[in-house]
Amino acid sequence: MFKYGNSGFVKREFSKHSSLLKEEIDKISKTKMYQNPRGFVNLPADSKYVNRVKAVIREKQKLNPSLVVVIGIGGSNLGAQAVVEAVFGKKQINLNPKILFADTVDPDDLKPCLGIAEKILKADKNIILNVISKSGTTTETIANFEIFLDLLSKYKIPTPYVVVTSDKDSKLWAYGKKHRFSLLEVPKNVGGRFSVFSAVGLFPLGMLGIDLDDFLLGAKDMVKNCLNKSLLDNPAAVNAFVIYQNFLNNKIIYDTFLFSKDLEYLGKWYRQLLGESIGKNSKVGITPTVSIGTIDLHSVAQLYLAGPDDKLTNFVKTRFNAEISLPKIKEFDKLVKNIQGIKLSKIMDAVYKGTILAFKKHKRSFTETVLPDKTPYSIAAFMQWKMIEIVLLARLLNVNAFNQPNVESYKKETRKLLRK
Amino acid sequence: MFKYGNSGFVKREFSKHSSLLKEEIDKISKTKMYQNPRGFVNLPADSKYVNRVKAVIREKQKLNPSLVVVIGIGGSNLGAQAVVEAVFGKKQINLNPKILFADTVDPDDLKPCLGIAEKILKADKNIILNVISKSGTTTETIANFEIFLDLLSKYKIPTPYVVVTSDKDSKLWAYGKKHRFSLLEVPKNVGGRFSVFSAVGLFPLGMLGIDLDDFLLGAKDMVKNCLNKSLLDNPAAVNAFVIYQNFLNNKIIYDTFLFSKDLEYLGKWYRQLLGESIGKNSKVGITPTVSIGTIDLHSVAQLYLAGPDDKLTNFVKTRFNAEISLPKIKEFDKLVKNIQGIKLSKIMDAVYKGTILAFKKHKRSFTETVLPDKTPYSIAAFMQWKMIEIVLLARLLNVNAFNQPNVESYKKETRKLLRK
Numbered sequence: 001m002f003k004y005g006n007s008g009f010v011k012r013e014f015s016k017h018s019s020l021l022k023e024e025i026d027k028i029s030k031t032k033m034y035q036n037p038r039g040f041v042n043l044p045a046d047s048k049y050v051n052r053v054k055a056v057i058r059e060k061q062k063l064n065p066s067l068v069v070v071i072g073i074g075g076s077n078l079g080a081q082a083v084v085e086a087v088f089g090k091k092q093i094n095l096n097p098k099i100l101f102a103d104t105v106d107p108d109d110l111k112p113c114l115g116i117a118e119k120i121l122k123a124d125k126n127i128i129l130n131v132i133s134k135s136g137t138t139t140e141t142i143a144n145f146e147i148f149l150d151l152l153s154k155y156k157i158p159t160p161y162v163v164v165t166s167d168k169d170s171k172l173w174a175y176g177k178k179h180r181f182s183l184l185e186v187p188k189n190v191g192g193r194f195s196v197f198s199a200v201g202l203f204p205l206g207m208l209g210i211d212l213d214d215f216l217l218g219a220k221d222m223v224k225n226c227l228n229k230s231l232l233d234n235p236a237a238v239n240a241f242v243i244y245q246n247f248l249n250n251k252i253i254y255d256t257f258l259f260s261k262d263l264e265y266l267g268k269w270y271r272q273l274l275g276e277s278i279g280k281n282s283k284v285g286i287t288p289t290v291s292i293g294t295i296d297l298h299s300v301a302q303l304y305l306a307g308p309d310d311k312l313t314n315f316v317k318t319r320f321n322a323e324i325s326l327p328k329i330k331e332f333d334k335l336v337k338n339i340q341g342i343k344l345s346k347i348m349d350a351v352y353k354g355t356i357l358a359f360k361k362h363k364r365s366f367t368e369t370v371l372p373d374k375t376p377y378s379i380a381a382f383m384q385w386k387m388i389e390i391v392l393l394a395r396l397l398n399v400n401a402f403n404q405p406n407v408e409s410y411k412k413e414t415r416k417l418l419r420k
Numbered sequence: 421m422f423k424y425g426n427s428g429f430v431k432r433e434f435s436k437h438s439s440l441l442k443e444e445i446d447k448i449s450k451t452k453m454y455q456n457p458r459g460f461v462n463l464p465a466d467s468k469y470v471n472r473v474k475a476v477i478r479e480k481q482k483l484n485p486s487l488v489v490v491i492g493i494g495g496s497n498l499g500a501q502a503v504v505e506a507v508f509g510k511k512q513i514n515l516n517p518k519i520l521f522a523d524t525v526d527p528d529d530l531k532p533c534l535g536i537a538e539k540i541l542k543a544d545k546n547i548i549l550n551v552i553s554k555s556g557t558t559t560e561t562i563a564n565f566e567i568f569l570d571l572l573s574k575y576k577i578p579t580p581y582v583v584v585t586s587d588k589d590s591k592l593w594a595y596g597k598k599h600r601f602s603l604l605e606v607p608k609n610v611g612g613r614f615s616v617f618s619a620v621g622l623f624p625l626g627m628l629g630i631d632l633d634d635f636l637l638g639a640k641d642m643v644k645n646c647l648n649k650s651l652l653d654n655p656a657a658v659n660a661f662v663i664y665q666n667f668l669n670n671k672i673i674y675d676t677f678l679f680s681k682d683l684e685y686l687g688k689w690y691r692q693l694l695g696e697s698i699g700k701n702s703k704v705g706i707t708p709t710v711s712i713g714t715i716d717l718h719s720v721a722q723l724y725l726a727g728p729d730d731k732l733t734n735f736v737k738t739r740f741n742a743e744i745s746l747p748k749i750k751e752f753d754k755l756v757k758n759i760q761g762i763k764l765s766k767i768m769d770a771v772y773k774g775t776i777l778a779f780k781k782h783k784r785s786f787t788e789t790v791l792p793d794k795t796p797y798s799i800a801a802f803m804q805w806k807m808i809e810i811v812l813l814a815r816l817l818n819v820n821a822f823n824q825p826n827v828e829s830y831k832k833e834t835r836k837l838l839r840k
Binding site for chain 1 (some may be wrong): 493495498510511513524526531534560562566569591612672679682688692695698700701703704705708712713715721723724725728729731740742743744746747749752755756757758774781824829831833835
């Protein structure tokens, strides 16, 4: 799945860091349940927890909803959205139930979402509201929840249609309990950006009919690979080290260059994971960027190939579900040679390989990830790999992967302004 | 429209560069028609050219199309897509005709597009294909054009439904002429990323009913502001200088942080403009990033506020079209204070201001752009401002804004691979 082509990986250097990496892997392995933030790795195998989520999914599926509205922002929605787009495609045609992510208080974004929801309610069909906030006090989430709840209440008694996903002792939890909404717990020590295998991801994904066992198996299998103490066979350890070494070598930007439009949100999910976990002080922080092939070759390739050598690129290549062949129109051969009658995936592949060769020629640092396909299994494996990688990278860089001490800063100012 | 809050702008330093800036502004001003790449500034006032585009729009509107398919990549589609999303919203509900951008050969992206087009053709409704390639030899574009043309031909004689936008002497142009498709010229010296006011942008936007006069007026008015020789009142000159000074000061990342989801593609359009125009060699290149408020405050704020101080951020704030008020549910006051009954735009505004204050507190470099609204006029003004800014910035950095010499690199490798 992972290749470390042109990333300057040196086994000897890697070995020097092995005790540190092993120590952290040991810590992760020994974490019982959710006793500390490393416990996120235990979610996929926590069958008691998963069964509780599944039970709620079964209960809500019986209501035969036409729409699931996920109300959450950042870690509360990026993971599920990434999986939905990867598995069902960015355009999500013919999805039943449909899904909407209400992830900001931008009224021009919310208005059409409300329109869709109201149309469904008017037709006497059902919607499920899934409000997700670990703290239960995220301004955007609570605001949107109120608006959707208000809409729903105009058409139905909301009790069976609302699912609250939150910390067990949050005020939102208490509110949900009082109103007899369904309650799904996010274990206290599981941080938002590490929560995709908790109810945060599982409930919406299960509602859309994604096979959660398959999804969780991808994560479990990857846990095995990544807690492997033969470090050279451990993709999380090796990649954490590659990013670390490149960062020391002034590759302060990490670009996830996905050759698949449907994976853009997987890139955005990882962007949060890297940005927030590692960006801790003036000396430590890597700016994550997301590029999409082949589109962005026509937008930033000039900069990436010839500009300042400040990036490490992780190319991600995958298999496509659809197959489309070009017609054979001889006349077009004059415009672009050698593509008549061939498959689009073959063109994608040629552009991918051409890009790799150009990066090599320009001596740009990159790694390659081959994602076998866009099934829930593979996407989950990718996510689990990346989460463990980030924990190891944080250890190498000696920062706390699990907090975000400076985010409070704008929130405090915002609260002051709202008081006026 | 533009504020230079915390960007370290020093008038005296600016004055030192005034002769260089004036010289370039002079060059832009004196460019007759399209005699050199600076000629893009002349497009909005070129009524003869615009009228030709309008005539084709009127002709195609008579066919009463249900769908416009824009086939193009990079500079050939980002501009129009940015305007469409800004004006009609990212979700583009109830748009008639609808618009699709076929901008890559990813089969999983193209398949649903083809499905939509075929459904329309089957219902005996019309689609317009607008294929856009300056060179006429862009692999992705030609491939997609063939596929859509093939589909269209199964239902109709394609002649009146195809519009070719290209250089007048490209092979695509010759092909279009032979088949009696409508032809729209992109002036030879107008580069892709500077072409939004040519037929590249105007045709699709006009087809959707956008008032092109209003759109072009925004651009024309901005030309006046930006070719102003009172440099301190020239937003392009001042902002080019701010970016330049910050770059010298190691702000090697330029983040466009838009507090509006509908403006994400405007950010992506600018990303190409900055990346490709300025990223010229190992010493000169600024990595453009795009962030969306309030979403990305929950994803990268930690990094932006406290991580390495290597970014200049341009916050973009705008007015929303919709207005949504929160219900007054007293109980919710326990979860988030002071938002009961208020408008979402007021929350957006408080978060925006809170973010600005936090950036100040953390001594992060930023500028502010107030986009009065998301009308065609304002979006065009923004785009024209940014294009002139980039030309001036390139001059300060002593690079050629108009070429992309290293992009050929991956294309060459790709062609070799396709030959096999």
